[in-house]
Amino acid sequence: MIANDPIEHLIGLLSRLPGLGRRSARRAVLKMLMDPAGRMLPLAEALQHAAEAVRPCETCGNLDTASPCGICRDAHRDRRLVCVVEGVADLWALERAHAHRGTYHVLGGLLSALGGTGPEDLSIAPLLRRIEEDGIEEVILALPATVDGATTAHYLTDRLKPTGTTVTRLAQGVPIGGALDVLDDGTLAAAFKARRPL
Amino acid sequence: MIANDPIEHLIGLLSRLPGLGRRSARRAVLKMLMDPAGRMLPLAEALQHAAEAVRPCETCGNLDTASPCGICRDAHRDRRLVCVVEGVADLWALERAHAHRGTYHVLGGLLSALGGTGPEDLSIAPLLRRIEEDGIEEVILALPATVDGATTAHYLTDRLKPTGTTVTRLAQGVPIGGALDVLDDGTLAAAFKARRPL
Ligand SMILES: [Zn+2]
Ligand SMILES: [Zn+2]
Numbered sequence: 001m002i003a004n005d006p007i008e009h010l011i012g013l014l015s016r017l018p019g020l021g022r023r024s025a026r027r028a029v030l031k032m033l034m035d036p037a038g039r040m041l042p043l044a045e046a047l048q049h050a051a052e053a054v055r056p057c058e059t060c061g062n063l064d065t066a067s068p069c070g071i072c073r074d075a076h077r078d079r080r081l082v083c084v085v086e087g088v089a090d091l092w093a094l095e096r097a098h099a100h101r102g103t104y105h106v107l108g109g110l111l112s113a114l115g116g117t118g119p120e121d122l123s124i125a126p127l128l129r130r131i132e133e134d135g136i137e138e139v140i141l142a143l144p145a146t147v148d149g150a151t152t153a154h155y156l157t158d159r160l161k162p163t164g165t166t167v168t169r170l171a172q173g174v175p176i177g178g179a180l181d182v183l184d185d186g187t188l189a190a191a192f193k194a195r196r197p198l
Numbered sequence: 199m200i201a202n203d204p205i206e207h208l209i210g211l212l213s214r215l216p217g218l219g220r221r222s223a224r225r226a227v228l229k230m231l232m233d234p235a236g237r238m239l240p241l242a243e244a245l246q247h248a249a250e251a252v253r254p255c256e257t258c259g260n261l262d263t264a265s266p267c268g269i270c271r272d273a274h275r276d277r278r279l280v281c282v283v284e285g286v287a288d289l290w291a292l293e294r295a296h297a298h299r300g301t302y303h304v305l306g307g308l309l310s311a312l313g314g315t316g317p318e319d320l321s322i323a324p325l326l327r328r329i330e331e332d333g334i335e336e337v338i339l340a341l342p343a344t345v346d347g348a349t350t351a352h353y354l355t356d357r358l359k360p361t362g363t364t365v366t367r368l369a370q371g372v373p374i375g376g377a378l379d380v381l382d383d384g385t386l387a388a389a390f391k392a393r394r395p396l
Contacts, residue, residue, distance in 0.1 A: 005263075006244070006247050006248040006251050006252060006263060007248060007252060007261065009244050009247075009248075010241075010244040010245065010247075010248045013240060013241045013244050014241070017222075017226040017229065017230070018222065018225045018226055018229055019217075019218060019219075019221075019222030019223075019225055019226060020217060020218060020222070020226070021217075023217075023380070024215075024216065024217030024218070025217075026287070026290065027216045027217055027287065028215040028216055028217060028218070029248070030261075030285075030286055030287050031215065031216055032215070032245075032248075032249075033248070033252055033261050033286075036248070036249035036250075036252070037249070040245050040246075040248060040249035041245070041246065041249050042211060043208075043211045043212070043242075043245055044241075044242045044243070044245035044246040044249065045242070046204070046207050046208040046211050047208060047230075047238050047239070047241055047242035047245070048238075048239065048242040049204050049207075049208075050204040050205060050207075050208045050227070050230075050231070050234070050238060051230075051234035051235070051238035051239050051242065052234075053204050054204060054205060054231055054234070063205065063228075063231050065203075065204060087228075088228055088231075089224070089225065089228050092224065181224075182221070
């Protein structure tokens with residue numbers, strides 16, 4: 001009797017999003033219900049449009065309305081520099097920091113013995129193919145400073161050695177255990193600039 | 199180049215919701231984009247459905263898919279007891295606490311000298327009409343323990359006196375300056391039970 005199905009259903013869906021608990025989901029729904037046409041319908045349309053229009057880039061794994069994505073198509077980007085990231089959130093963080101003038105490669109995760117994630121679960125074969133075909137000179141590993149991040153960096157360094165490409169990683173400066181996409185832009189840009197060969 | 203329009207547009211709309219900053223909006227969008235059909239479209243549909251189906255109850259101001267709302271239509275509710283609340287969030291909080299077995303009246307705000315909210319901006323005339331027409335015996339003021347809440351309670355007590363209805367308010371126990379809808383259910387139910395006449 002508190003609230004009927006559509007409201008409870010909506011609160012349930014919203015509260016499953018990261019960063020939103022049940023209480024904030026309730027407040028958000030109430031605020032939107034004060035102005036359904038101005039707040040609720042535009043959000044519904046934006047969600048529907050994004051769901052239909054956005055897809056992963058076939059080249060790098062970034063999310064965009066086109067594939068290849070805007071970064072891969074950008075003629076001003078240096079294609080000889082590829083920055084390898086765990087996921088799109090880290091790609092966005094590096095872009096916000098204006099840290100990188102090359103292109104990206106999204107692994108889609110990290111190697112994890114505990115999580116059962118092996119090399120075949122990540123976009124590693126496509127990365128090796130890009131290096132062979134596209135004349136990539138430097139692969140910058142922008143991976144988190146965690147156990148899984150270090151494991152993945154070591155594994156990639158071994159796999160990339162035969163290609164003759166220079167492999168670098170971000171400077172220490174990324175806090176231990178820290179995720180890239182919660183770093184302030186300055187720290188992230190500095191760590192990027194001070195990257196060093198592995 | 200970070201993200202194209204549909205993604206940025208969606209992040210912008212989400213980050214305007216209470217409780218969601220730009221960072222959590224970004225994380226929520228990324229999580230949804232991992233599974234657009236399973237996460238994004240259902241949320242879009244739920245929003246659209248709620249926007250179309252939910253309306254304010256003409257009697258009490260609650261939000262529901264029908265007017266009169268489920269609470270006003272419920273034959274097991276005691277219509278002689280009306281609980282007056284600032285907004286729908288507080289009504290929901292009282293329902294979650296199972297604090298009240300009567301009906302409600304949503305004022306739609308509080309009197310505020312600073313905020314420029316006068317009696318004509320609130321649902322006070324409809325409350326007086328309900329008292330006249332529906333044989334209401336007790337009006338329970340469940341208003342926040344703030345300056346505006348106290349001002350509104352005093353004003354309503356004066357306006358309700360001529361009707362002969364008993365006016366009560368929640369027991370002290372609601373923390374000073376505290377909003378009702380962030381209280382734990384137990385405190386809220388206890389304060390409700392220990393309400394006293396004004
Ligand atoms: Zn791309
Ligand atoms: Zn109602």
